[in-house]
Amino acid sequence: MEARAQLLEAYFKGRTDVYALQKADGSYGTIRRPLTPEVLLKHCQGEHTVALYLLLPSNKVTLGVLDIDTKEETVRVWVNKLLEISGNLGLRPLLEPSGKKGYHIWYLFKCEVEAALVRHLLVRLSTMASATSSVTIRPEVFPKQTSGVELGNHIKLPLGIHREVGKRTTFIDPASWQPRPDWGIKTVKAAPVVSEAQLKEILAKIAASTGAGPPAGRRGRPKHKGMLLCYPKMEQGVAEGGRDAVMFRLGVHYWDQGYTASQALEKLTAVNAKNHPPLDLKVIQQKIEQAYKGRYGFGCNEPAIAQFCDSNCPIYRRRNQAGFGLDPKDWQQDEGPPVDGPDYRPHSIKIINSDPPYFEVSIEDFTLIVDYEQMKSLAKFKTQYFIKRRRVFLVPMKQVEWDQHIDNLLAQSEKEHAPDYTTQWSQNIGMLYEWLRDTPAGDSYENVREGCPLLENGKWYFRGQDAILQLKNRYRLATAPEELWSRYIRLVGGNTTRRKTEQGEELDLWWVPRYPKGLELEEPTLDLEN
Numbered sequence: 001m002e003a004r005a006q007l008l009e010a011y012f013k014g015r016t017d018v019y020a021l022q023k024a025d026g027s028y029g030t031i032r033r034p035l036t037p038e039v040l041l042k043h044c045q046g047e048h049t050v051a052l053y054l055l056l057p058s059n060k061v062t063l064g065v066l067d068i069d070t071k072e073e074t075v076r077v078w079v080n081k082l083l084e085i086s087g088n089l090g091l092r093p094l095l096e097p098s099g100k101k102g103y104h105i106w107y108l109f110k111c112e113v114e115a116a117l118v119r120h121l122l123v124r125l126s127t128m129a130s131a132t133s134s135v136t137i138r139p140e141v142f143p144k145q146t147s148g149v150e151l152g153n154h155i156k157l158p159l160g161i162h163r164e165v166g167k168r169t170t171f172i173d174p175a176s177w178q179p180r181p182d183w184g185i186k187t188v189k190a191a192p193v194v195s196e197a198q199l200k201e202i203l204a205k206i207a208a209s210t211g212a213g214p215p216a217g218r219r220g221r222p223k224h225k226g227m228l229l230c231y232p233k234m235e236q237g238v239a240e241g242g243r244d245a246v247m248f249r250l251g252v253h254y255w256d257q258g259y260t261a262s263q264a265l266e267k268l269t270a271v272n273a274k275n276h277p278p279l280d281l282k283v284i285q286q287k288i289e290q291a292y293k294g295r296y297g298f299g300c301n302e303p304a305i306a307q308f309c310d311s312n313c314p315i316y317r318r319r320n321q322a323g324f325g326l327d328p329k330d331w332q333q334d335e336g337p338p339v340d341g342p343d344y345r346p347h348s349i350k351i352i353n354s355d356p357p358y359f360e361v362s363i364e365d366f367t368l369i370v371d372y373e374q375m376k377s378l379a380k381f382k383t384q385y386f387i388k389r390r391r392v393f394l395v396p397m398k399q400v401e402w403d404q405h406i407d408n409l410l411a412q413s414e415k416e417h418a419p420d421y422t423t424q425w426s427q428n429i430g431m432l433y434e435w436l437r438d439t440p441a442g443d444s445y446e447n448v449r450e451g452c453p454l455l456e457n458g459k460w461y462f463r464g465q466d467a468i469l470q471l472k473n474r475y476r477l478a479t480a481p482e483e484l485w486s487r488y489i490r491l492v493g494g495n496t497t498r499r500k501t502e503q504g505e506e507l508d509l510w511w512v513p514r515y516p517k518g519l520e521l522e523e524p525t526l527d528l529e530n
Contacts, residue, residue: 002041002044002045003183003185004044004159004183004185005037005040005041005043005044007159007183007185007188007189008040008043008044008157008158008159009037009040011108011188011189012052012063012106012157012158013062013063014052014053014054014055014056014061014062014063015035015052015053015054015055015056015151016034016035017032017034017035018030018031018032018033018035018053018151019031019033019035019039019050019051019052019053019154020050020051020052020053020154021048021049021050021051022048022049022050022051022156022162022163022164023163024163024164025163025164025465025469026100026162026163026164027465028051028154029449029505029507030151030505030506031503031505032504032505032506033504035050035052040157043157043159043160044159044160046160046161046168049156049157049160049161049162049163050156050157050160051154051155051156051157052154052155052156052157053151053152053153053154054115054142054143054152054153054154054155055115055143055145055146055149055151055152056112058112059114059115059116059146059147060112060113060114060115061109061112061113061115061118061143062108062109062111062112062113063106063107063108063109063142064106064107064109064118064119064121064122064141064142064143065104065105065106065107065122065141065142065155066082066093066104066105066107066122066125066126066139066140066141066142067098067102067103067104067139067140067141067142067155068098068102068103068104068105068137068139069098069101069102069139069140070101070102070137074134074135075102075103075135075137076174076177077133077134077135078129078130078133078135078136078137079095079103079105079174080174081129081132081133081135082105082125082126082129083095083174085125085128085129085132086107086125089202089205089206090192090194090198090202091107091192091194091202092191092192093105093106093107093191094106094108094158094171094184094187094188094191095171095172095173095174096158096169096170096171096172096184097167097169097170097172098156098162098169099156099161099162099165099167099168099169100162100164100165100167104155104156104158105139106158107121107122107194108188108191108193108194109193109194109195109196109199110193110194110195111195111196113194113195113196113199114146114196115143115145115146115147116146116147116261116292117196117199117200117203118143118199119141119143119144119146119293120203121199121202121203121206122141123141124203124206125206126138126139126141128206142155145293146289146292146293147289158170158171159183170183170184171183171184171187171188172184207258229310229312229313230305230308230309230310230313231250231253231308233308234246234249234250234271234305234308235250235271235274236274237271237272237273237274237275237276238275238276238304239275239276240275240276240277241304241395242304242307243272243275243279244279244283244287245299245302245304245305245379246304246305247268247271247272247275247279247283247284247287248287248290248291248296248299249298249299249302249305250267250268250271251264251268251287251288251290251291251292252291252296252297252298252299253298254267254268254288254291255291255292256298261288261289261292264288264291264292265284265285265288268284268287268288269281269284272284302383304382306386345363345395345397345405346361346362346363346405346406346409347362347363347364347409348361348362348409348412348413349361349362349375349406349409349410349412349413350362350413351413352369358370358371359371359372359375361375361381363385368381368384368385370384371486372486372487372490372491373482373486375406376403376406377399378395378397378398378399378402379399381393381402428471428477428479428488429488429492431471431474431477432467432471432488432512433512435453435467435470435471435474436453436455436460436462436512439452439453439470442454444501444502445461445499445500445501445502445507445509446501446502446503448461448462448463448499448507448509449463449501449505449507451463451466453466455514458513458514459511459512459513459514460511460512460513460514461497461499461509461510461511462509462510462511463507463508463509463510464481464484464485464510465481467484467510468480468481468484471484485510489510489512492512492513493512493513494510494511494512494513495510495511496508496509496510496511497509497510497511
């Protein structure tokens with residue numbers, strides 16, 4: 001076997017029962033087959049490009065990667081500082097251009113180590129590099145997940161060809177920023193690999209030099225010394241309607257204060273016992289796992305959190321001086337009873353004839369105007385209610401119950417307030433359906449994976465990224481995935497689904513009815529079902 005393929009097999013290890021292959025447009029498809037030496041050999045020979053799933057079923061990894069998605073000259077300053085910090089700690093990461101733009105920085109470990117420790121290390125190193133150089137970079141950190149997922153995210157293996165731009169990648173020398181000889185094989189073999197015990201020692205050194213506790217969050221905020229003023233109030237327990245948000249933000253605060261995940265779980269379990277009623281222990285465990293991914297702030301403007309705000313809090317003072325944020329006194333000015341019972345559930349919805357459509361949601365004597373996403377998401381609806389009324393919306397419903405309630409009201413509303421489909425909205429929907437009917441239809445989900453829509457049982461099946469690309473190329477209509485989904489796909493009766501190709505690859509697809517709900521389109525001249 002070729003030396004490059006042997007190198008990948010020996011040093012770049014992840015899941016071996018599944019991998020991903022890069023497509024011509026740079027996207028990836030999951031291949032649920034063994035990652036064999038032959039697959040790696042074809043990767044090195046340029047026949048295909050493999051991406052590796054790092055997170056093992058044991059929630060451990062043997063690799064960590066920082067993905068920098070820019071190639072500006074200032075990046076080199078940051079990378080050099082990162083490599084200097086890493087070298088001082090006994091680490092020697094490997095630098096590789098990602099192919100299209102930016103760089104991958106690889107950290108190798110001697111054996112399987114806890115994914116949470118690796119992520120903790122890389123986030124901390126990134127923060128230190130930004131703090132001690134003139135450049136702030138926020139790279140993607142792999143592994144992105146540390147537990148609780150089937151596969152997690154994948155990362156493209158080195159020494160292959162980026163299919164979209166046709167460039168082959170190799171390891172480079174940061175001193176010259178030029179490719180290393182022999183593909184960097186000698187450099188990889190000479191790089192010191194770190195054991196889990198050494199990793200913990202390195203983290204201890206970092207904590208001792210920078211102050212104990214986990215790394216700063218994704219926005220680069222500093223670690224806060226001591227508990228914020230709102231958190232002792234939260235730790236007294238909360239009633240139903242605010243428990244999820246409060247428990248999660250408490251977890252984030254424990255993370256910020258340097259507690260280990262097990263210590264935080266113990267503290268949050270004790271707080272949960274004071275809730276009315278307590279959440280299930282499994283939910284508390286999930287809150288800690290999510291909070292300890294290290295990507296979240298304190299949620300000061302969330303309605304469930306803002307009610308605990310204190311004007312003496314340093315975060316409140318900083319935000320208020322900056323001209324935004326909510327004064328704790330504001331939400332107390334409305335002297336009406338709190339919205340906390342079944343009588344305060346929305347009782348009617350009126351559809352506003354606009355582009356895009358908006359919705360008047362009536363609660364008691366108050367009407368709130370929101371868009372579709374704000375109406376369907378209980379959390380977003382609570383935020384909008386709080387912003388407009390300065391009162392906390394504590395309706396005793398979960399998201400599933402809220403969905404059902406809103407759908408029932410919408411069904412009643414549509415009979416009385418039909419939307420006007422003669423707007424720009426209908427033109428854009430027409431463009432989507434024109435693409436679906438004019439594109440040669442596929443006859444299998446394998447064709448859908450290649451970009452062809454499939455008409456089956458009265459529904460069009462397609463990938464969201466294909467629809468976005470075609471709307472942009474055909475009609476110069478630029479739309480984000482969430483906009484296309486919420487403003488168009490859902491409102492014509494569409495949804496998501498998962499289908500398998502003949503090779504067993506799973507596809508996440510969108511579908512819409514063959515004829516959109518409430519909109520007249522010309523009948524296609526060809527029978528696309530035959």
